[in-house]
Amino acid sequence: MHDYDALIALQFIRGLAVGAFVPGALGFSIYGFGTTATSFVLPDYLTRIQGLLALQIGDALNWIALPQFVLVPLVVLLLKRVDARVLVVFGFAMIVLGSWIDTGLTHDWIGEDFMVSQLIEAIGFAFAITALITFGVANITPPQAAADRRHDPDRSAAGQ
Numbered sequence: 353m354h355d356y357d358a359l360i361a362l363q364f365i366r367g368l369a370v371g372a373f374v375p376g377a378l379g380f381s382i383y384g385f386g387t388t389a390t391s392f393v394l395p396d397y398l399t400r401i402q403g404l405l406a407l408q409i410g411d412a413l414n415w416i417a418l419p420q421f422v423l424v425p426l427v428v429l430l431l432k433r434v435d436a437r438v439l440v441v442f443g444f445a446m447i448v449l450g451s452w453i454d455t456g457l458t459h460d461w462i463g464e465d466f467m468v469s470q471l472i473e474a475i476g477f478a479f480a481i482t483a484l485i486t487f488g489v490a491n492i493t494p495p496q497a498a499a500d501r502r503h504d505p506d507r508s509a510a511g512q
Contacts, residue, residue, distance in 0.1 A: 379440055379484050386447045386480075389454070390416050390473060394466060401459055412463030415470040416477070423478035436483040436490070443480025447473055 390413070398404045398412060427439065450473030454466065 375487075379480075379487070382444065383477075383480050383484060386444070386451070386473075387477065389451055390470070390477075397457070397461075398463060402462060404463065408463065412466060413470070415467050416474045419471060419474040420478045423475060424482050427479055427482040431483065431486055436487040439479050439483035440487060443476045443478070443483060446476025447480065448476075450476060 395409050395413065398409045399406075404412070431439065450469040450471075453469040453472065
């Protein structure tokens, strides 16, 4: 094997059951796909169709970024009472709803027309990513998370 100390030991993935790893990986993939609309498509539309400058686009996108600063700590508190899977589903449903609102997009839309959909998506993003991270790290032990070789049974057995 390799004789190096990694910052994060990824060997724990081998020990996870497929039933624990696949849903988390799939959830993060869906989340990444959902954020593409906000991080790429919307700014591209505002630049190409509306002719807005980067600073003007930033003002339009604040409606999706700023609410998350408030919501994420509240979601963390909510995770103490509600199952993370329920919050992931709720977050994805909000992202879908916000995206659905934008399906009526025409060339007449301007930055402010995206405000309602962005607020709804911001709620969804905050719930989904916070719950996904919790769901993803729930079964990682402290030695696995910190790559602490003192607790690694493979190295201990070899006398290292």
